[in-house]
Amino acid sequence: MPTAPIRVSEPSLSASGRSAAWLWLAGRSAMLVALYYAVALWGLVFTPDAHGIPLVWPATGVGLAFVYLYGWRLLPALGVAVGLVTWRFTGTMMPLPEAIGTVVATLAGVALGAQALRRLGFSPRFERLRDVGLLLLVGGLAASGLAATAGAWGIAVGTETLRFSDTWWLCWVADLMGLMLITPVLMTWLGAPLLRPAEHTYTKAAMLIGALGLVSLVVYSGPLPAPLAMPLSYAVFPLIMLAALRCPVQVTTTLMLAAGTIALSGTGWGLGPFAEMGLSKSLLSLNAQLGLLVLTGLVLTALRGEREAAEARARQHLEELARAGRLSTLGELSAGLAHELNQPLCALTSYAQASKRLLERGQLDALRDALTQLDAGAHRAAETVRQMRAFAAGQSPERVTIAATDLLQPVLDLLRPELRRRKVALELSIPPRLPRVRVAPVQVEQVLVNLLRNALEALEGRADARIQLWVDHTGRELAITVRDNGPGIPPGRLANLFDPFATWKEGGMGLGLSISRSLVESHGGRLTVANVPDGGAEFRFTLPVEDTRARA
Amino acid sequence: MPAPKVPQVHLVDDDPDVRSAVSLLLKTEDFRVTAYADAQSVLAAVDAATPGCLVLDVRLPDMDGLTLQRELKSRGVEMPVVFITGHGDIPMAVRAVSEGALDFLEKPFHDGALIEGVRHALELDAQRRAGAAEMAQVEERLQSLTPRERQVLDKLLDGKPNKLIARDLDVSVRTVEIHRSNLMLKMGAKSPSHLARLALACHDFRDRLTPE
Numbered sequence: 008m009p010t011a012p013i014r015v016s017e018p019s020l021s022a023s024g025r026s027a028a029w030l031w032l033a034g035r036s037a038m039l040v041a042l043y044y045a046v047a048l049w050g051l052v053f054t055p056d057a058h059g060i061p062l063v064w065p066a067t068g069v070g071l072a073f074v075y076l077y078g079w080r081l082l083p084a085l086g087v088a089v090g091l092v093t094w095r096f097t098g099t100m101m102p103l104p105e106a107i108g109t110v111v112a113t114l115a116g117v118a119l120g121a122q123a124l125r126r127l128g129f130s131p132r133f134e135r136l137r138d139v140g141l142l143l144l145v146g147g148l149a150a151s152g153l154a155a156t157a158g159a160w161g162i163a164v165g166t167e168t169l170r171f172s173d174t175w176w177l178c179w180v181a182d183l184m185g186l187m188l189i190t191p192v193l194m195t196w197l198g199a200p201l202l203r204p205a206e207h208t209y210t211k212a213a214m215l216i217g218a219l220g221l222v223s224l225v226v227y228s229g230p231l232p233a234p235l236a237m238p239l240s241y242a243v244f245p246l247i248m249l250a251a252l253r254c255p256v257q258v259t260t261t262l263m264l265a266a267g268t269i270a271l272s273g274t275g276w277g278l279g280p281f282a283e284m285g286l287s288k289s290l291l292s293l294n295a296q297l298g299l300l301v302l303t304g305l306v307l308t309a310l311r312g313e314r315e316a317a318e319a320r321a322r323q324h325l326e327e328l329a330r331a332g333r334l335s336t337l338g339e340l341s342a343g344l345a346h347e348l349n350q351p352l353c354a355l356t357s358y359a360q361a362s363k364r365l366l367e368r369g370q371l372d373a374l375r376d377a378l379t380q381l382d383a384g385a386h387r388a389a390e391t392v393r394q395m396r397a398f399a400a401g402q403s404p405e406r407v408t409i410a411a412t413d414l415l416q417p418v419l420d421l422l423r424p425e426l427r428r429r430k431v432a433l434e435l436s437i438p439p440r441l442p443r444v445r446v447a448p449v450q451v452e453q454v455l456v457n458l459l460r461n462a463l464e465a466l467e468g469r470a471d472a473r474i475q476l477w478v479d480h481t482g483r484e485l486a487i488t489v490r491d492n493g494p495g496i497p498p499g500r501l502a503n504l505f506d507p508f509a510t511w512k513e514g515g516m517g518l519g520l521s522i523s524r525s526l527v528e529s530h531g532g533r534l535t536v537a538n539v540p541d542g543g544a545e546f547r548f549t550l551p552v553e554d555t556r557a558r559a
Numbered sequence: 560m561p562a563p564k565v566p567q568v569h570l571v572d573d574d575p576d577v578r579s580a581v582s583l584l585l586k587t588e589d590f591r592v593t594a595y596a597d598a599q600s601v602l603a604a605v606d607a608a609t610p611g612c613l614v615l616d617v618r619l620p621d622m623d624g625l626t627l628q629r630e631l632k633s634r635g636v637e638m639p640v641v642f643i644t645g646h647g648d649i650p651m652a653v654r655a656v657s658e659g660a661l662d663f664l665e666k667p668f669h670d671g672a673l674i675e676g677v678r679h680a681l682e683l684d685a686q687r688r689a690g691a692a693e694m695a696q697v698e699e700r701l702q703s704l705t706p707r708e709r710q711v712l713d714k715l716l717d718g719k720p721n722k723l724i725a726r727d728l729d730v731s732v733r734t735v736e737i738h739r740s741n742l743m744l745k746m747g748a749k750s751p752s753h754l755a756r757l758a759l760a761c762h763d764f765r766d767r768l769t770p771e
Contacts, residue, residue, distance in 0.1 A: 349645035350574040353666035357580035360670035364587035377583055384576050427620060 036084030039073045043088035044095075046189065050181070051096060052275045053290055060158075060177050062290035063271055065185030066092065067117065067154040071146065072193035074121040076131070082114060089113045109157040116153025120145045131198035133191065133256055134312025139305040142190065151182035158182070184294045187301040188267040191260040199256065212250075212258040219246045219262050220269075226280065227273025236280035240270070240296065247300055251307035263304050267297045325525050326450075332522045333453050336460065337395065340425060344395055347424045351388035355381055394420050408553050409448055411441040411478055411485055417448075418455040422463075426474075431466055436477035442552040444485055446530050451550070454523040454534070458489040458546045461519065465493030465544060484532070485552055490545040495538040504536055523548075566681050567611040569638070570594045571601050571627070573620045577666075581614070581643075581673070588674050590681075598622035598630075607635035610688060612661075612680035614673075617644040617651060625655055632659070637687065639680035643668065697757050700746050708742040711735060716755060 046065040053062040070085045089110045097106070129141045155178035159171055222242045225231065231239065243266045250259040273279040274293050281289040337344070358381035365374040394417055415437065426433055444451075459474065466472035475490045496504060505524045520534075527534040527548045534548040568590045572578050578594040585592045591611075595601040598619050613631070617624040628640050641662040642655050652663040661683065662676040704712065707728075714724045721739065725732040748754035 345645070349666050350577055353643070353645065353668070354574065354576035354580040356667035357577070357584045357670070361580065361584040361587050364584070364670070368587070373583075380576075380579065384580070387576070428618070 032080055035073065035077055036081060036087075039069065039081055039084045040088040040091070043069050043085070044091060046185070047092045047096070049272075050185065053181075053271065060174060060181070062177070062181050062287065062294065063185050063188075064154075064158070064178070064181040065189040067113065067150050067182045068146070068186030068188070068190040069193065070113070070117040071120050071124075071150045071186060072190045072197070074117050075124050075129075076194065076198045079118065079121075082118060085117060086110055086114055105160070109160065112157030112160070113154045116150045116157070119153065120148075120150035123149055131194035132312065133195065133260075133305055133308045134316065136306065136309040136313065139302075139309050142305075143187070143302075146186045146190065147179075147183050151179055151186055155179035155182050180291070180294060184298060187298060188264050191301070191305060192257075192264045195257045195260045208255060208258075212254050215246055215250050215254065215258065215262060216265070219243055219266055222246070223266055223269035223273075227269055227278050229273075229278040231280075233280045233283055240280055243300060244303060247304040248307055251304050252311055256308050256312075259304050259308055263301050266300060270297060322529070325522075325529060329450055329453055329522055329526055332457070332519060333449075336453070336456055336519075339460075340421070344391075344421075344424065347391050348388065351384050351391065354384045355388065358384065406445050406447050408443050408445045410443050411480075411487075412437060414444075414446070414448055414451050415455065415476075415478075415487075418452050418459065421452075421456060422459055425460075425463060429463055429466070429472065431463060431472040431474055434473065434475045436475070438478065441478060442480055442485060444550045445553045446550060450526045451530070454526050454548060455487065455489075457519045457523045458548075461546070462489055462491035462493065462544070465491050465495075469493060480552065483552055484549045486547055486549045488545060488547040490539060490543060492539075492543040495542055495544050496536065498538075501536065501538070505534070565591060565610070566684060567591045567593050567609070568614060568677055568681070569601055569605060569609075569611055570614045571596075571598065571619065571624070572614075572616040572643070573597060573618075574616075577616075584670055584673070585677060588678075590677060596620075598624075598627040601627070602630065602634070605631070605636055605638070607637070609636065609638065610684060612638050612677060612684055613640045614677065615640055615642055617642055617655070625651070625658065628655070628658055628660065639683045641673070641676045641680055643673075694760060697746070697760060701758070703745050704742055708738050708745070711738040712742055712754075712758065715739065715751070716758060 043066050046069055050061040050064045050066060054060060066088075070088070073081045074085060090106070093106050093109050123145045124141060127141055127145070129145075130138050133139060133142075155175055158178040159175035222239070226236050226240045226242075247259065247262055247266070250262050270279070270281075270293055271290070274281045274289055276282075281293040283289065284292065358377050362374055362377045362381065365371075365377060415435075419433075419435075459476070462474045466474070469492070471492070473492045476488070478485065478487050480486065505520050524534045527550070531551045532549040534546065537545050537547075539545050568585055570578060570581055570585070570592055572581070572594070573596055575596070578596070582592045582594050593604070595604065598621050601613070613628075615624040615627060619627065622630070624642055624644075631638070631640075639661040640655075640659070641664065642652075642660050643664045643666055644651070645666045655663055661680050662672075664672055664676065701709075710728060711724060714727060719727070721732050721735045725735045728735070743751075743754060746754055746757055748757055
């Protein structure tokens with residue numbers, strides 16, 4: 008059973024779905040046979056001499072992709088396809104036992120290769136270097152190795168003039184080259200479906216396909232002299248590299264197949280810079296170039312995948328850390344929040360108790376009023392709980408386009424009891440009509456809470472404690488500044504203030520500012536600190552303004 | 560005096576919901592309630608002559624409840640205080656009670672506890688006021704004594720018999736008896752022990768006695 012993370016929609020095997028399953032298997036089998044036969048037909052174009060050794064043989068790669076993706080159920084179809092091709096192209100030259108031997112050896116190579124890929128945890132997305140290595144290793148050793156043996160043997164049996172060892176080598180190169188071109192395309196399109204490609208992906212892919220087609224046609228259609236066409240044939244490399252770094256993996260593999268097909272076909276028909284050396288040599292030389300091209304594309308795809316995975320892990324860590332920070336903040340704020348909840352609860356119970364008494368006295372009008380107020384109070388209490396929950400965890404760190412004022416409101420709601428308790432005056436200066444920003448609200452709120460709480464703590468025990476919060480913006484950036492009139496940051500601490508564990512507060516872990524800076528930077532902004540000349544500290548962070556064109 | 564003479568519950572809490580709900584609850588027991596949002600407004604509204612009791616939140620926007628309690632006391636407002644709090648810690652409760660708070664209720668509280676507390680507080684206030692009135696009366700009566708009668712009273716309170724008093728003051732026993740019966744009448748005392756109780760009940764008088 009598959010161990011690789013393949014998402015192939017396999018039909019269910021319930022009684023009602025059984026016929027559908029058969030239909031599905033028949034469809035895939037037919038697809039395999041047709042494709043195998045077609046690429047074999049194409050491969051035989053590149054048979055330089057009478058011995059019938061094709062120099063590119065993608066058929067084995069088709070078999071490997073199908074058997075890897077859909078399992079051994081496809082082996083019968085593969086057997087049919089191999090038998091068909093053997094019979095069609097060697098005909099009566101090969102005795103039946105040898106023909107059967109060829110079919111069995113090819114089947115065994117493909118089955119062994121597919122099984123090895125599954126066992127070794129290969130993923131058809133080529134997101135890791137290991138996947139590229141596995142495909143080359145398994146393809147080269149098992150699939151191509153056995154298939155080449157079968158092919159070389161068949162040819163050696165058919166013609167007495169060729170030695171088995173020479174033939175094997177040629178067959179192996181042909182098999183591996185074909186496999187490198189066709190297998191990634193089939194695996195990526197059939198085994199790693201595209202997840203919500205963005206609009207511009209299509210544009211980019213179309214432009215790349217256009218450019219590659221143009222370059223290949225110019226090089227291989229023949230009008231250019233070889234000294235000019237040869238260097239130009241390398242123009243496909245930057246295109247493939249660009250695709251590998253910027254486009255979904257399917258685009259890259261398709262481009263590589265397209266480049267290979269045009270180059271091989273052109274050379275096979277005697278066109279292009281490689282055709283000058285005679286078919287045998289020219290194809291080997293072209294194979295070397297194409298091999299490097301495929302390797303470049305796949306390796307870059309894998310490196311990009313690994314980088315993206317590392318980035319995703321870093322993002323996830325930051326999010327986990329941020330969440331832990333929020334929970335710890337919430338814990339520290341809990342005294343104030345408990346009060347915030349106790350007040351409405353006290354009002355609610357008092358209304359309820361008064362209602363009971365009013366009912367006993369039969370004062371129904373007063374009772375109705377009391378119950379109405381109880382209802383409204385309960386909803387206000389629920390709102391307080393909602394704010395706490397939103398801050399703690401419930402919200403996902405998904406980015407949304409939001410007005411800056413909507414970021415401030417929940418933070419002020421959350422901290423109001425704390426400000427009141429510590430008797431700190433908050434001066435707000437928020438201009439109307441602020442631009443919108445694209446942020447994960449919960450994370451920006453966390454930064455704000457952090458800065459405001461730092462200010463509150465710096466103001467501990469001060470009589471005229473005051474925090475100023477203002478928002479200003481330029482065309483591209485929105486800046487939020489929090490300034491207190493506390494003692495300021497000791498000059499020696501300014502430099503490493505944002506380092507983790509650089510705390511001088513008692514009971515603090517020193518992670519708040521470090522997390523805050525990471526969160527701001529993950530939004531493309533900056534968090535800076537300065538001491539105010541007449542006392543106090545000033546923290547300021549920026550957020551890039553949402554592109555106004557995007558929502559016009 | 561312009562202050563209302565009907566005893567009132569003075570409720571101080573910064574939360575409008577709590578004010579309205581607790582007022583309503585107290586009104587169902589026919590208490591008269593006036594609610595205030597902060598310490599300053601209650602300080603402006605009550606004085607020593609205001610009858611009633613206070614229901615204070617410990618945490619107020621401009622001053623904490625315990626400070627308010629002390630401030631009121633320093634202004635001569637002696638109304639009993641019932642504290643209500645959203646986060647009653649024990650040290651705070653101990654402090655409040657040691658400063659004379661009558662009760663310390665944690666929010667949300669049971670209606671019975673609040674109503675009992677308030678009723679008790681109002682009774683205490685009424686008693687205190689009645690006691691104060693009586694004391695003022697005794698004081699007034701003391702002022703009406705002649706210096707000689709006052710001397711006789713002092714000696715009587717020292718437990719001296721008439722004969723000894725007569726000798727001390729260098730008058731006849733008969734004269735002492737006349738003074739004594741006069742001052743008993745003036746003080747409205749039914750017996751010597753009643754006279755002693757009345758006189759000692761008056762702080763002012765007792766204080767004047769101690770230097771001797």
